[in-house]
Amino acid sequence: MELWYTEKQTDNFGITAKISKTHVTEKTDFQDLAMIETAEWGTMLVLDGMVMTTVKDEFVYHEMVAHPALNTHPNPKHVLVVGGGDGGVIREVLKHPEVEKAVLVEIDGKVIEYSKKYLPSIAGALDNPRVEVIVNDGYMHIHDHKNTYDVIMVDSTEPVGPAVSLFTQGFYKGIYDALKEDGIFVAQTDNPWFKADLIQSVNRDVKEIFPIVRVYCANIPTYPSGLWTFTMGSKKYDPLAVDETKIPEIDTKYYTPRLHKAAFALPKFVEDLTK
Template structure:
């Protein structure tokens, strides 16, 4: 008999994948963690019933949350990643030679342990001399920082459980203070099909804090609807200021200069969400 993993998005919409093997299951201090091998997408990390990454398509999400701000900022040397315990965003950021330090703040050490054991292709970044792993609450950590980072990437899970406060004004205000004067904040801002309220909320908050706020999109097969949004905010830079020659200097599978130019071109229904 076949085993299927089912992810419930709404009462009327579910996603399901055929399972080859269940590799690991554990209730951590913060969430229910699973590592499952899917027939078509390879190994996947699941938190509280929601797929976070799969071996087959993780490169899309991790490249798009990382390279857009990295190319927009002309000289990013110190980068903070909040969440992102899988290490994928850090892997992408460290492809830039000018980066001197990447700090990754992950609240749940069990996520790190699972990545080390089951996703060695991602865990390799943990050994980079420029990489610093800090097991802590990112919300509390960023409160103590001021004028320190060129880029902050918020690679959060969905706004439930330990991640809920990563979508609130106090946290974004603390990120603003932690950034240097020309710093960039980049967040994942959920699905424009199912989470319009989240997109509207974070856009409104960020526009009250930053001079420039722009939403962009990527297609991620294993995420609900397949269409995912990110929101980039900056005190000084806009994506239109980016020097795209740096985009050609990194090895990627999804991100290109053409993708950079096109991802900010939004469908009308997304523009309408942002205008409401």
């Protein structure tokens, strides 16, 4: 007997992955959570029927959330990650020695608990002494912390379920206020093949609040279409003004200093969404 995880990424298209073991399927207070063992991608975390991360390809997403912003800000001491309970973005943030404190605010404590148990290569970073883990609503945390962070990263699920409020202009305004005067924020903003409208509307909203807005892409094979976008809003520093030759080499598998600006060179149909 073969068991397969099949995810309809749209009504008419999806991916399918052979399962060797199901560790957890649980309805948490916020969402449906599954932790499954796949033959192709290793352990896979699924929330509300969407792949969040897998051991084999997680490095792409986590590196590409963290490093472009941290290598744009000249001195990121205080970093906030909203969502990201698997700990992967935090692990990448900690590769930057200038970061003194990284705060994770995850709404669903079960994501943290099961990630620590089944995804130790990702979630192990959450036990680092430079990290503070808070189980709370990121939207509220943002609004309670004015002028606090150098960099804020939004590692949310799609805009369904608990993440709906994280794709609103009110949230982006709150992020602006929670950042220091030269702060930078970055959010995952889904894929351009099936969610072009979302990318466009986020871009419009963020442009009304931040003077510098840039979109970049990365390839994530287990995410819909394999092409993922990230939207960066910055008060002062432009990621495209960075001198790539000055970016220190860090231990990565996807991001490189040579990719720093290149990731912002968008396919024409994606570029058109940002105009």
